Amino acid sequence: MTERPKSLSYLPRTTRRRVxxxxxxxxIAGAGVxxxxxxxxxxxxxxxxxxxxxxxxxxxxxxxxxxxxxLGLRSVILRVVQDGKEVVTAAYGESLPGxxxxxxxHFRNGAVAISYLSMLMLVLVDDGLCALDDPIAKWLPDIKDxxxxxxxxxxxxxxxxxxxxxxxEFLASMxxxxxxxxxxxxxxxxxxxxxxxFAPGTNWEYAHTNCVLLGRAxxxxxxxxxxxxxxxxxxxxxxxxxxxxxxTPAIPDPVLHAYTSERRESLGIAPSIRFYEESTFWNPxxxxxxxxxxxxxxxxxAASAIAIGEGTLLSPASHAEQITPKxxxxxxxxxxxxxxxxxxxxxxxxxxxxxxxxxxLQNPIFSGFAATEGYLPSHKLAIAVSVTFSxxxxxxSGSSIHGNASTMVFDEIAAxxxxxNATPKPA
Numbered sequence: 001m002t003e004r005p006k007s008l009s010y011l012p013r014t015t016r017r018r019v020x021x022x023x024x025x026x027x028i029a030g031a032g033v034x035x036x037x038x039x040x041x042x043x044x045x046x047x048x049x050x051x052x053x054x055x056x057x058x059x060x061x062x063x064x065x066x067x068x069x070x071l072g073l074r075s076v077i078l079r080v081v082q083d084g085k086e087v088v089t090a091a092y093g094e095s096l097p098g099x100x101x102x103x104x105x106h107f108r109n110g111a112v113a114i115s116y117l118s119m120l121m122l123v124l125v126d127d128g129l130c131a132l133d134d135p136i137a138k139w140l141p142d143i144k145d146x147x148x149x150x151x152x153x154x155x156x157x158x159x160x161x162x163x164x165x166x167x168x169e170f171l172a173s174m175x176x177x178x179x180x181x182x183x184x185x186x187x188x189x190x191x192x193x194x195x196x197x198f199a200p201g202t203n204w205e206y207a208h209t210n211c212v213l214l215g216r217a218x219x220x221x222x223x224x225x226x227x228x229x230x231x232x233x234x235x236x237x238x239x240x241x242x243x244x245x246x247x248t249p250a251i252p253d254p255v256l257h258a259y260t261s262e263r264r265e266s267l268g269i270a271p272s273i274r275f276y277e278e279s280t281f282w283n284p285x286x287x288x289x290x291x292x293x294x295x296x297x298x299x300x301x302a303a304s305a306i307a308i309g310e311g312t313l314l315s316p317a318s319h320a321e322q323i324t325p326k327x328x329x330x331x332x333x334x335x336x337x338x339x340x341x342x343x344x345x346x347x348x349x350x351x352x353x354x355x356x357x358x359x360x361l362q363n364p365i366f367s368g369f370a371a372t373e374g375y376l377p378s379h380k381l382a383i384a385v386s387v388t389f390s391x392x393x394x395x396x397s398g399s400s401i402h403g404n405a406s407t408m409v410f411d412e413i414a415a416x417x418x419x420x421n422a423t424p425k426p427a
Contacts (some may be wrong), residue, residue: 055416057088063412064385065092071405072392074259075101076385079302080413083380087417089298093388095257105256106242107386108284109296110364112373114211115308116234117292118155118352121218122318123233129221132321136213139220143213144192148200154214155351156327160198163207164190165286166338175266178282178367179249184290187212197334204331204349206339208288215289226291238307243296249281251295256280258368258388264398271396279368287366301373301384308353309360309375309382322351323360346424357424359414365404372410379418385409 064076075093079086091101124130130138130151137146145160153159164170170190173180191209198205215226222229227245235243244252257280269275284293296304306312311319325348334340348355354362361374371386387406395401402408415422 060088060413060416061090063416064090064409067387067405067409067412068093068390071387071402071408072390073405074388074390074393075256076387076406076409077101077103077105077256077298078383078385078409078413079103079298080384080417081302081306081382082417084306091298095255095388099257101256101388102254103298105254106252106295106297107256107258107371107388108251108364108367108369109243109294109301109304109371110284110287110366110369112296112301112304112362112364112371113230113288113292113294115304115352115362116230117211117214117218117289118322118350119308119313120229120234121151121155121214122314122322122351124218124221126315126318136217139217140213143188145196145200150201151214151217152351153201154210154217156204156349157206157210158201158204158327158330159207159210159213160196160200160203160205161207161209161213162191162194162196163205163339164188164209164212167191167193169193170286172266174286175263178263178279181283182286184212184216187286197337198340203334203337203340204327204343205337206349211288211292212290215292219291226289228291230292230294234313237313238303240296240300240303242300243294243304245291245294247290249283249285251280256369256386256388259391260368260389261391261394261398262368262400264394269398274391275398276391276394282367284367298384298386301371301386302382305361305373305375305382305384306380308362309377323353323355324350325355326350344426346426358421359423361410363404363407363410365400365406370404370406372404372406374410374414374423376414376418376421378421381418383410383413383417385413 060080064078067073067076073093075095077091079089089103091103093101095101095105125132132152133150135147136149140146149159164187167190218229219226230245257278259276260279261276264275287293327343328345328348331342343349345357353360358378359374359376361372363372368388373384375382385406393400411423
């Protein structure tokens with residue numbers, strides 16, 4: 001184990017698949033960064049105080065275009081906004097064969113909804129319905145250790161509830177039938193099949209279980225379903241008209257199609273045989289709390305980065321709770337816990353947000369989709385990148401070669417625009 005998640009190469013291959021392909025550690029920023037031309041370019045930029053090349057909209061767009069070949073991507077969609085003004089919006093590559101990717105296409109936003117979920121919790125804190133350090137036993141008395149686990153622990157991933165995506169039977173069932181509908185009860189039951197490996201509040205582990213339980217607690221607290229809460233308290237107030245939740249795998253038109261090779265080993269397909277399948281409409285019900293599973297587009301992705309980074313819906317106190325890196329130095333690597341590690345300035349966690357130096361972000365990756373959105377408050381700078389993967393993105397085992405490649409594109413854009421505030425590079 002290593003305390004810095006620069007790469008997932010230290011994990012057994014099966015665990016890496018769970019982390020990267022299923023998105024079990026979607027918050028591990030920059031996972032899989034290698035020695036590609038793009039990674040080298042990022043490193044070079046960090047050696048100088050100002051960009052070597054004048055940073056124009058065309059130059060930023062070119063980063064996205066060249067990353068198609070450098071990272072083996074099928075499509076790249078990006079948008080940069082500074083102080084409320086568009087710097088660039090661009091799309092490269094293709095969705096379906098022969099169909100160009102466009103900036104208005106919709107894709108799954110995955111862990112971005114984790115930030116919304118924590119923001120919703122904080123809205124309810126501001127409303128006086130709860131406090132961050134309330135035990136979840138107030139709403140979920142039948143959940144194991146509910147008297148010891150708080151809302152804060154669910155939101156900052158310190159509850160100690162195991163991530164159900166690591167449970168062998170659950171994982172196997174998802175690869176056998178990626179179209180099946182998963183219920184919150186199944187998610188929670190899978191988590192509790194695994195023994196707890198640390199006490200509440202004593203370590204850090206990225207676990208989807210926290211999001212499922214937080215969503216259920218907020219529903220009981222308010223007496224409203226999560227889909228309604230999300231729409232009325234988050235999406236509508238923020239004007240995110242292209243972000244929608246769905247109880248089915250449907251994606252609104254126009255659709256950005258995704259493809260993957262991640263089921264190769266689970267299906268027993270030999271490395272010598274080509275294997276690359278469409279995953280656009282795989283059922284995402286396993287990922288998060290019911291009612292918090294969404295699709296979006298690059299415009300709403302960038303708008304979300306701004307709203308989360310500025311605390312648009314929150315009191316100053318609640319906004320500070322969400323984005324302050326209180327956990328730097330916290331956490332310890334543990335045997336049997338792939339994402340347990342010591343949080344550092346290069347990768348820390350707030351309440352539903354990833355913190356990398358001065359950047360506030362989220363970076364989902366699952367089922368052939370990957371994206372990164374982030375905000376730099378000091379420069380009022382928002383960057384959003386969405387990618388899909390070509391056949392060349394996967395190795396002979398079906399694992400993604402670069403992990404979340406969108407984060408590499410994001411880092412290159414950040415390094416070009418604000419070299420003195422580039423995302424920290426893990427040592």
